Every structure is written in C-alpha cells, then in structure tokens.
Amino acid sequence: MTGRGPTVGVLALQGDVREHLAALASVGAVGVPVRRPAELAAVQGLVLPGGESTTIGLVAARTGLLEPLRAAVRAGLPVYGSCAGMVMLADRVVGAPAGQHTIGGLDVTVRRNAFGRQVDSFESTVEVDGVPGGPLHAVFIRAPWVEQAGAGVQVLGRVVAGPAAGRIVAVRQGRLVATSFHPELTGDTRVHDLFVQIVREHPGRDDRRADGADDGASEGGVR
Numbered sequence: 658m659t660g661r662g663p664t665v666g667v668l669a670l671q672g673d674v675r676e677h678l679a680a681l682a683s684v685g686a687v688g689v690p691v692r693r694p695a696e697l698a699a700v701q702g703l704v705l706p707g708g709e710s711t712t713i714g715l716v717a718a719r720t721g722l723l724e725p726l727r728a729a730v731r732a733g734l735p736v737y738g739s740c741a742g743m744v745m746l747a748d749r750v751v752g753a754p755a756g757q758h759t760i761g762g763l764d765v766t767v768r769r770n771a772f773g774r775q776v777d778s779f780e781s782t783v784e785v786d787g788v789p790g791g792p793l794h795a796v797f798i799r800a801p802w803v804e805q806a807g808a809g810v811q812v813l814g815r816v817v818a819g820p821a822a823g824r825i826v827a828v829r830q831g832r833l834v835a836t837s838f839h840p841e842l843t844g845d846t847r848v849h850d851l852f853v854q855i856v857r858e859h860p861g862r863d864d865r866r867a868d869g870a871d872d873g874a875s876e877g878g879v880r
C-alpha cells in the first residue's frame with residue numbers, strides 16, 4: 658500500500674455513499690464501503706454519510722454494527738459525519754423519535770430537521786475554519802444544526818446570511834468532524850481534504866484498544 662492514501666471507510670447502510678467515495682478518491686484516500694464489523698476494523702478513518710439517521714441507526718443495530726461503531730469512536734477512530742452523519746455522532750439529539758439509535762461521541766446537542774419544514778433544502782455560504790480558499794457553497798437538505806457545543810468542541814463554521822444566520826453547522830472535537838451540509842454534493846473537496854489530513858495524522862491503530870473487529874482478536878479493550 659506504499660504511495661497510496663489512507664483507507665477511509667464510508668458507512669454504506671443507507672445514504673449518499675457513492676458521492677463520499679468519489680470525494681475521498683479525489684483527495685487521495687482509498688475509499689471503501691463499510692457494512693460489516695470486519696470492514697470497519699480495516700479502515701483508518703470513517704465517513705458517516707447523509708441520508709436518514711433513523712434508518713442508518715436501525716440498520717446498524719440490526720446488522721450488529723452499532724456497538725463496533727461506538728467502540729471505534731471511543732477508541733479514537735477519526736470520523737466525519739455529514740448531515741444525518743452529524744446526527745449519528747451527536748451525544749444529544751433534539752427531535753429524534755423515541756428509541757432512535759445513534760453512535761455518539763461528539764459532545765454536542767443537535768436539532769434534527771432544524772431549518773424548518775418550509776426550507777427542506779437550501780444553499781448558503783459557510784466559512785469553515787481550517788478550510789483554506791474562502792467560503793464554501795453549502796447544500797443543506799433537511800439538515801440538523803448544532804444547538805449547543807461542549808467545551809471541548811471547536812466551532813468550525815456558521816451560516817453566514819439569511820434567517821439561520823449564526824447557526825453552527827460545522828464542528829470538530831479531536832478526531833471527530835461534523836457538518837450539517839453536504840460537501841460531497843458540490844464537487845468542493847476541501848472538507849474531505851481536511852478530514853483526510855486528520856486521518857493521515859492518526860494513521861495507526863496502536864492507540865486503539867477496541868476496533869470493532871468481529872474476529873475476537875482485539876476484544877478486551879475499551880467497553
């Protein structure tokens with residue numbers, strides 16, 4: 658694998674998986690779909706795509722991926738969640754149906770479908786810290802926003818104009834990154850580039866005690 662970029666999984670249970678795989682490839686990573694614990698164990702970073710977080714959570718629970726995903730986040734796997742992926746990563750979700758399964762790990766309160774029924778989908782510009790080259794053109798589709806961010810969470814971006822101006826739509830906490838919007842739909846790969854840089858900075862799994870492998874070889878770690 659010398660000369661190739663890091664292997665970054667895209668959780669492929671539901672949602673816009675292909676677009677993330679394409680974005681990862683264009684920033685030099687090797688993108689692979691992840692549907693099973695053994696596939697999760699083989700990646701150095703993971704993207705949680707947009708889609709429907711209730712469905713993604715349900716399928717993850719039914720396929721035995723939910724606990725391995727939680728363990729991987731606890732163990733320090735770099736993860737980037739976009740839209741539904743942001744909901745999946747949030748520690749607290751407002752507007753979730755009772756019993757919705759999430760992964761957690763990101764110390765934020767996220768409101769699902771926050772921008773209101775009238776604006777299911779809209780586009781705006783967002784300035785993202787750590788992303789050079791000026792504001793991003795951001796696409797929001799039934800998107801969440803971050804209502805409250807814990808002390809260890811870095812706010813990377815807010816909506817610039819319109820009724821939602823000032824709302825937090827991009828955050829980072831250590832190796833976890835989340836955006837309300839869908840950079841994978843715009844051809845602008847700067848957010849993926851930022852995330853893959855984080856993956857490159859943490860390429861090893863040495864500091865990870867529980868990687869969600871289903872072969873039993875690495876069990877006994879963080880639980």
Ligand SMILES: NC(=O)CC[C@H](N)C(=O)O
Nearest residue numbers: 707708709710740741799
């Ligand atoms: N575009 C999206 O990912 C929509 C997210 C969806 N509303 C959810 O809460 O899961």
